[in-house]
Every structure is written in structure tokens, then in C-alpha cells.
Amino acid sequence: MYRDLVFLLYVSFDLTKCIGLYLFKVIWYLPM
Template sequence: MYRDLVILLYVSFDLVKCFALYLFKLIWYLAM
């Protein structure tokens, strides 16, 4: 159970990172 929680946390963190990168690119393109 603990391991599943860690994996879930890792995956969600990865998703947040990808989403933040996408938002950053979008804002950068709009600012150009």
C-alpha cells in the first residue's frame, strides 16, 4: 500500500511538471 502511494505521488508530480512546462511554453508563445 505504501509503495502504491509513493508511485501515485511520483506519477502525479510528473504530470504536474509536464502541465507546468506546457503552461510555460503557452505563456512564452503568447508573450512573443
């Protein structure tokens, strides 16, 4: 149970990191 929760938290954190990086790239390349 606890391990599953930690795994879920880690996966969601990784997902938000990927989405944040993608948004940062889009915002960075949009003005150019």
C-alpha cells in the same frame, strides 16, 4: 500500500511538471 502511494505521488508530480512546462511554453509563445 506504501509503494503504491509513492508511485501515485511520483506520477502526479510528473503530471504537474508536464502541465507546468506546457503552460510555460504557452505563456512564452503567446506574446510573440
